[in-house]
Amino acid sequence: MRPRIAIVNSSSFGRYFPEHLERLSALGEVRRLDFPPHIDGRALAEALRGFPILIASVTPRFGPEFFAHKDETWLIARHGIGVDNIHLPSATAHGVLVTRVTPWMEREAVAELTVGLLLALLRRIPEAAAAVREGRWMERAAFVGWELHGKTVGLIGFGNIGSRVGEILAQGFRARVLAYDPNVPPEAIRAAGAEPADLETLLREADILSLHAALTEENIHMLSGEAFAKMKPGVILVNTARGELIDEAALIAALEEGRVAGAALDVMTEEPIPADHPLLRFPNVLIVPHIAAYTRETLRRMGEKVVSDVERVLRGEIPEEVVNPEVLPHARAWRR
Secondary structure (H helix, E strand, O other): OOOEEEEEOOOOOOOOOHHHHHHHHOOOEEEEEOOOOOOOHHHHHHHOOOOOEEEEOOOOOEOHHHHHHOOOOOEEEEOOOOOOOEOHHHHHHOOOEEEOOOOHHHHHHHHHHHHHHHHHHHOOHHHHHHHHHOOOHHHHHHHOOOOOOOOEEEEEOOOHHHHHHHHHHHHHHOOEEEEEOOOOOHHHHHHOOOEEOOHHHHHHHOOEEEEOOOOOOOOOOOEOHHHHHHOOOOEEEEEOOOHHHEOHHHHHHHHHOOOEEEEEEOOOOOOOOOOOOHHHHOOOEEEOOOOOOOOHHHHHHHHHHHHHHHHHHHOOOOOOOEOOHHHHHHOHHHHO
16 A cells, blocks of 8 residues: 655745655655644644655644654654754654754755855845845945954854854854854864854854754753843844744844844744734844755755655665664554
């Protein structure tokens, strides 16, 4: 019997490379399903009943309640790097394999967008381009920006993507790069061309802050009102990691008082954001709709990885990047 495969809340998988859908369709019945980001776990489980293979996006959350009520599930293949919306202990307890995209596949795309957003903010590119379209060329003196060269950039998170951003900024723009990451040894940070720093030092000295930390229960709202109060007045903020790392109310307050001179955000706490979101009223805030990994090169690699995961599981093989390897001895996939 051909398995049913659900593509859940993904706006990109199979859209640009239909061959990925064709390969999945050769394996089983494939359906696209979209749910509200905060759908109840039990309701999600009921809606996905009969689908043993799920291809997951950044939403919804597959929490304990989902796994407690879901029927047989063999695989959740995350079409992305982060698995913070999948409760791994529950997945493991229910024999569900969870895979993700190999981190290097998104590295260049996310790092390049980070630098692109930073440059757009520093040089006020969106505002200047809009002025030309509106016939306001002669107002060009209103768009004086800042140079990246020589600035102190603080990177919160120095793993797969943060280290690449640091490399680009240090080598390409000759910026001073500080890095805070308790999971990376100081000697590794130095070897990559950055200076290790504790969070207090980084917040105090950085002209520019860029977030590259994985989301955990411990670091939700790590940029709180208290953290913003420690920052240098006029700091520039970029976030291409997870929206929940920033307390948005605290960011709004910091923008209103001028402590934050500008923010460029690819991710938000709630996605999508409404058209009347309070951050959209600030001309010095640039928000894009979670497009960091959206390059043709990266989406091709990501799609190949997800399809490969499904193919391997159906052949009884172990896919790459299983994020809960402790499930392997008792995975449901092997008992189907």
